[in-house]
Amino acid sequence: MAAPGAARRLVRAALAVGMALLCLAAAGCSSYRGSTLSAQVASWSQATGFWSQIDTVLADAARVGVVQGRSDAAAVRTDCVVLSDDTRGAYQLLPTPDPTLTAGLDQALQLEQTAAGDCYKGASGDAALAASSVEERARAAVALGAARALYDRLTSPGAGG
Numbered sequence: 001m002a003a004p005g006a007a008r009r010l011v012r013a014a015l016a017v018g019m020a021l022l023c024l025a026a027a028g029c030s031s032y033r034g035s036t037l038s039a040q041v042a043s044w045s046q047a048t049g050f051w052s053q054i055d056t057v058l059a060d061a062a063r064v065g066v067v068q069g070r071s072d073a074a075a076v077r078t079d080c081v082v083l084s085d086d087t088r089g090a091y092q093l094l095p096t097p098d099p100t101l102t103a104g105l106d107q108a109l110q111l112e113q114t115a116a117g118d119c120y121k122g123a124s125g126d127a128a129l130a131a132s133s134v135e136e137r138a139r140a141a142v143a144l145g146a147a148r149a150l151y152d153r154l155t156s157p158g159a160g161g
Helices: 004-026 037-048 050-068 073-091 099-122 127-155
Strands: none
Touching (some): 037 050, 037 127, 050 099, 050 127
């Protein structure tokens, strides 16, 4: 029979491991600095450079729109691949410390990724896919704007969280 002290140490160790696994699974234990959600979200943004990546994605999406008007299938496909790659790069910077912000960004990036795929396939002359890509890029831009507004509210002065 194990000594009571050894049993307590074993239980504590098991609890510590369990909590660590729970933290990782739930992404609830943020490694970003700050004692408030506001500070953690701001720290995440600064550490990842996320909004700079989003600016790149939005510029890619605008460029796709310009190139689609030129009827150059190879150029369209190239820019659609760039949009897809940069959107995946933004995905890699998630999650944020705030689940609602993460969900909004995930939705926007899914739209952008779908738009990139439809753009690529539509470059071969499928007008319906090309039109879907235009609509999806517009919806993604709106969703990214809403996520940015949420980020601004979360990190505004006085937004404790």
